Amino acid sequence: MSLELRRVSASSAPATAVRLLPIVSKLVDTSTCIGCKACEVACQEWNDLPPEPTTQNGTYQTLGGLTANFWNLIRFNEHDEKGALHWLMRKDQCMHCADPGCLAACPAPGAIVQYVNGIVDFQQDQCIGCGYCITGCPFDVPKFNRETNRVHKCTLCVDRVSVGLQPACVKACPTGCLQFGTKDHMLEVAEQRVAQLKANGFPEAAVYDPPGVGGTGVVTVLAFGDRPELYGLPRDPEIPLMVRLWKGPLKVLGNLAMVGGIVAAAAHFVRFGRKHEGDHEPRGPHDREPSGTRTER
Amino acid sequence: MNAHQSIERYNVGERATHAVAALTYVYLLITGLAFWTPALFWLSTLAGGGYLARLGHPWVGLVFALALARMHTAWRHDMHTTYEDRAWRRAIGAYARNDDAAVPPVGRFNYGQKMLYWLMAGGGVLLLLSGLVMWNVASIPTDWHALRAGATLVHSIAALATIGGFIVHIYMGVAVVPGGLHAIIHGRVSEEWARQHHALWLARLRTPRS
Numbered sequence: 001m002s003l004e005l006r007r008v009s010a011s012s013a014p015a016t017a018v019r020l021l022p023i024v025s026k027l028v029d030t031s032t033c034i035g036c037k038a039c040e041v042a043c044q045e046w047n048d049l050p051p052e053p054t055t056q057n058g059t060y061q062t063l064g065g066l067t068a069n070f071w072n073l074i075r076f077n078e079h080d081e082k083g084a085l086h087w088l089m090r091k092d093q094c095m096h097c098a099d100p101g102c103l104a105a106c107p108a109p110g111a112i113v114q115y116v117n118g119i120v121d122f123q124q125d126q127c128i129g130c131g132y133c134i135t136g137c138p139f140d141v142p143k144f145n146r147e148t149n150r151v152h153k154c155t156l157c158v159d160r161v162s163v164g165l166q167p168a169c170v171k172a173c174p175t176g177c178l179q180f181g182t183k184d185h186m187l188e189v190a191e192q193r194v195a196q197l198k199a200n201g202f203p204e205a206a207v208y209d210p211p212g213v214g215g216t217g218v219v220t221v222l223a224f225g226d227r228p229e230l231y232g233l234p235r236d237p238e239i240p241l242m243v244r245l246w247k248g249p250l251k252v253l254g255n256l257a258m259v260g261g262i263v264a265a266a267a268h269f270v271r272f273g274r275k276h277e278g279d280h281e282p283r284g285p286h287d288r289e290p291s292g293t294r295t296e297r
Numbered sequence: 298m299n300a301h302q303s304i305e306r307y308n309v310g311e312r313a314t315h316a317v318a319a320l321t322y323v324y325l326l327i328t329g330l331a332f333w334t335p336a337l338f339w340l341s342t343l344a345g346g347g348y349l350a351r352l353g354h355p356w357v358g359l360v361f362a363l364a365l366a367r368m369h370t371a372w373r374h375d376m377h378t379t380y381e382d383r384a385w386r387r388a389i390g391a392y393a394r395n396d397d398a399a400v401p402p403v404g405r406f407n408y409g410q411k412m413l414y415w416l417m418a419g420g421g422v423l424l425l426l427s428g429l430v431m432w433n434v435a436s437i438p439t440d441w442h443a444l445r446a447g448a449t450l451v452h453s454i455a456a457l458a459t460i461g462g463f464i465v466h467i468y469m470g471v472a473v474v475p476g477g478l479h480a481i482i483h484g485r486v487s488e489e490w491a492r493q494h495h496a497l498w499l500a501r502l503r504t505p506r507s
Binding site: 065 | 443
């Protein structure tokens with residue numbers, strides 16, 4: 001892989017990227033998705049993922065959720081607004097956060113990387129299978145494979161992108177709902193689309209690019225942009241507070257406390273040393289062998 | 298057997314349980330610290346690499362929990378704070394300064410040992426419960442996000458607390474109290490040692506049961 005790394009999980013050293021490339025991004029315009037699932041098929045095909053048995057949940061949705069072998073799921077949500085039924089489709093996949101919670105939580109050096117173009121990728125050969133990334137992700141994307149004991153998710157087709165191709169799902173999309181390019185360009189296209197939607201009866205249309213995770217590499221246009229929950233998206237996703245506490249102040253304090261404990265023990269030994277052995281001459285009232293029979297029990 | 302060491306302080310079951318707890322704790326410490334901070338990830342090499350460390354940590358944790366449970370059945374009656382412990386606690390400064398002549402006599406365990414015991418028991422329960430969540434994090438429903446993250450935080454804090462106790466425990470047992478390490482390994486102590494460190498316990502042993 002020729003792409004340089006912007007971030008590396010569990011690394012004490014700074015990341016190495018110096019040749020800066022534009023951040024890439026996938027645009028998902030949910031208002032033009034027709035639910036054809038070509039992107040799901042393309043993802044399975046390109047990534048050669050084993051077939052996942054589908055489930056019938058009373059909807060057109062392929063599966064209940066993402067799995068370790070299924071990285072791209074179109075979610076079908078029905079929404080009744082002022083007597084009109086809206087069929088909301090949303091592309092559930094890794095959002096490729098600029099500030100990835102999975103990467104922050106990961107304890108295995110190099111198991112999660114963020115390439116210089118912003119793509120967040122799991123390196124399963126470095127993964128130890130702890131599942132911390134599952135805890136760190138605000139979108140519930142990483143999925144554990146019980147056969148390999150490793151975690152998997154969308155790679156944003158980094159293998160295609162790094163040689164100048166667009167992701168397989170984008171290639172397959174028949175409506176132009178999916179587009180791929182630099183993030184700046186995708187945001188421009190998204191804003192144009194939002195303006196169109198606003199002019200056509202969707203005044204709440206908005207771009208979903210949540211700042212809580214530094215923005216995402218998957219930019220989503222929502223017709224009901226004021227209510228991302230309708231699409232199953234968190235309103236204001238961020239790395240969980242408890243994960244930030246754990247990886248931030250607690251780690252610093254904990255390390256200081258452990259070093260402090262060892263230093264204190266060493267200092268005590270230098271100052272007071274070992275207790276005397278066998279020279280215990282009675283010197284005070286406490287030293288007489290007690291005559292009472294008080295016990296601890 | 299050394300005839301001089303006439304008193305059995307820990308029977309073979311207690312020693313075996315303590316040994317299992319000690320060895321498993323050290324393994325859990327090494328592998329846990331590897332997951333705790335990148336600067337110590339190299340410790341996982343001692344456990345066969347990150348993958349094996351992750352595989353072994355929860356199972357060994359279960360063994361540690363079992364050892365703690367057995368310790369609890371064996372020692373809990375000796376671990377209640379007594380009247381004498383309060384006197385010992387007031388003199389803890391003298392104890393720390395090795396001014397043992399000014400320290401009141403104690404029973405089978407002194408107050409410090411009892412506090413360590415309860416720290417490990419409480420920490421062990423928290424580590425077990427939070428560890429079970431972390432072990433099965435992929436099975437925890439999406440809506441219970443807070444449980445996933447909370448368990449991780451609780452596991453870290455409880456582990457840090459036990460590490461504090463562990464540092465003191467190892468330092469006291471190995472470096473400060475002569476014969477402490479010998480007693481937990483071989484089980485027997487001299488009457489002189491018992492009188493110096495656990496005079497009330499010796500007195501009780503010498504008193505016919507009523």
